[in-house]
Amino acid sequence: MYQRSQIDLLRELAIAQYKLKDQSTVFGFLWSFLHPLALLLVLFVFFNGGFGGQIEHYPIYMLLGLVHYTHFANTTGAALRTLRDMRELTAEAVFPKELLVFANVVSGSIEFVISMAICLGLAAAAGVPPSAAWLWVLPAMALQLLLAAWVGLGLASLYPFAGDIDHIYQIVLRMLFFGTPIFYDSKFLGNSPLAQTALEINPLAQMIGISRDAVLHGELRPGVLAVFTAVNLAGGVVALWLFKKLEPRFAENV
Numbered sequence: 001m002y003q004r005s006q007i008d009l010l011r012e013l014a015i016a017q018y019k020l021k022d023q024s025t026v027f028g029f030l031w032s033f034l035h036p037l038a039l040l041l042v043l044f045v046f047f048n049g050g051f052g053g054q055i056e057h058y059p060i061y062m063l064l065g066l067v068h069y070t071h072f073a074n075t076t077g078a079a080l081r082t083l084r085d086m087r088e089l090t091a092e093a094v095f096p097k098e099l100l101v102f103a104n105v106v107s108g109s110i111e112f113v114i115s116m117a118i119c120l121g122l123a124a125a126a127g128v129p130p131s132a133a134w135l136w137v138l139p140a141m142a143l144q145l146l147l148a149a150w151v152g153l154g155l156a157s158l159y160p161f162a163g164d165i166d167h168i169y170q171i172v173l174r175m176l177f178f179g180t181p182i183f184y185d186s187k188f189l190g191n192s193p194l195a196q197t198a199l200e201i202n203p204l205a206q207m208i209g210i211s212r213d214a215v216l217h218g219e220l221r222p223g224v225l226a227v228f229t230a231v232n233l234a235g236g237v238v239a240l241w242l243f244k245k246l247e248p249r250f251a252e253n254v
Contacts, residue, residue, distance in 0.1 A: 013103035065182035079152025
């Protein structure tokens with residue numbers, strides 16, 4: 001359990017990293033939200049006639065997926081490089097180094113929260129009736145933060161010893177983009193057992209699914225939420241164990 005002083009340190013680190021990314025200004029945030037909007041426009045132009053004709057409120061459907069994916073990709077990608085980007089603190093300061101990774105996730109999640117709020121506003125403006133089910137977006141977001149935290153922690157623990165993991169992870173993220181139903185429906189995958197299994201064990205796809213079902217259909221998925229809560233907690237325990245095991249060797253490798 002972290003002490004109050006360490007929690008305060010986490011807050012200050014998160015604020016510092018947020019300011020370093022130039023997200024503390026209105027224009028800084030607008031630029032970060034512009035990326036998923038621009039990608040939404042491109043995907044809508046090319047796929048609206050195909051996938052879009054079969055999916056109700058297709059622009060909102062895509063935007064929810066893009067906001068989830070963009071947050072996960074940006075946050076975990078930045079977390080991967082945290083220890084080297086902040087090598088002075090990693091090598092010279094004495095404190096739990098996982099706080100650097102957690103601070104990165106927290107700072108990268110501020111725009112995620114704001115973007116999801118904008119998504120809900122756009123959904124209401126597009127004619128999607130608001131309901132109490134929209135509250136289920138909150139646990140989906142919390143689970144995604146936990147997912148990004150332990151994935152980022154695991155990647156950050158390996159990066160000082162294998163710099164090529166950054167390039168490998170960028171390829172994984174591209175595969176994840178097309179392997180996650182962001183601009184298509186899961187029915188597009190057909191009855192392929194391999195594709196359906198990959199989709200079922202894809203935690204990002206499940207987080208997106210919870211948000212979409214809640215916002216677009218007013219439906220709840222408590223079973224999926226419970227399963228992936230357990231999966232994320234288990235992943236967090238393993239990632240933290242690996243990080244703490246390798247932490248004594250970080251200073252000499254960053």
